Amino acid sequence: MTNDSENKELKESDAGLAETDQASVGGGMKRSMWFIASELAGHGSFPTSDRWTRDHLKDLAAGKEHLCRKRRGTKAMEYHISLLPADTQRSLLGDNADQINEAPQPYSSIPIVSDFLEEFALIPGYRIQVSAGHGSLNPDQLNPVRHLAFRRKWLKYRGFNEHELAIVWAKGDSMEPTIHSNDTLVVHLGRNTPADGHIYIFRNGDELFVKRYQSVLGTWRLISDNSFYSAYDIPKHEQYNFQVVGQVVHIAKDLGD
Template sequence: MEVFETILHELKGSFSEEFSLIPGYRVQVSAGHGSLNPDQLEPTRHLAFRRKWLKYRGFNEKDLAIVWAKGDSMEPTIHNNDTLVVHLGRNKPADGHIYIFRNGDELFVKRYQSMLGSWRLISDNSFYSDLDIPKDDQHQFDVVGQVILIAKDLGD
């Protein structure tokens, strides 16, 4: 039994040297109408990412969080229940990138475009209208972070 415990300890050490565990929260960000579960602040699961990949991309693991998409307004880019890795340190939006925005208790995911005097929040699904946020109303919105990775389930 002692040999088994030694091997298990070495494997755990090897795993933690090669992989970083990014926290996932029981939060759904709307790709449609916003939703937030404010009582779920503790991570409910973790996903492993290679430290080498994080370093290559210039990401600090402490800046990353995992949430899930809800709705269809960002299809075909993001589908309902897709896993989103969000860089919480990137909260100054740049044109063409996808961000998580907060307005009150609502979280939603949209593509950002800077317009003259306003923000345009774009749904990739053409069924939904763009949302223009005038400069005077932008203080009501927080940019939570940039979506840097979308994980999709393929098949049943």
């Protein structure tokens, strides 16, 4: 067949779209489910005019903008077959009309925050550094400066109530290698009765510090994991000066610079 005879079999299309209306084919010459106006004109109940077909497609796509898009590399708009009337679908695909893929879903305007908060709890972090050294003064910060997300599944597994958790930061080296300076500490504020072997944050006036606890015949022994520092004993008659702020239940570390 010559080029002239091939051209005679081509449909007429709008002059304005002559350079952009390309065949709706995918890889391996497999027909896609997206069609431009010139491919739909005359199929089923569509008019034979490309221009009228485009107007009809615009009406069908009103409120269903996710089913139309600009064809890549052209100026033409293409429309998903699920948008088309049943007779047009049959005219295009014949016996394969019942094998149309599921239509694309519209983009959601609902933010993902609600779904995110169903899976994660945001634990408040305060601009407070607790001493893991010689002690530091820390003013109370009632308003959190940031939040860290923890999976609710993990919190449930650990038996934690998110409202009893808070985040502070360590300062100093007395708890190394367990806690390094600037490590993030998750503190369980509901656990303020110390138990042997666990790490707690203690308050003495405005001084906050983090130590491992041991009970020795009624005396509180506050132990530094860094052997360079000596243990500090608090006899029973002085313990009223100290408050157990909470137990350190999780440590997050930065690695590298």
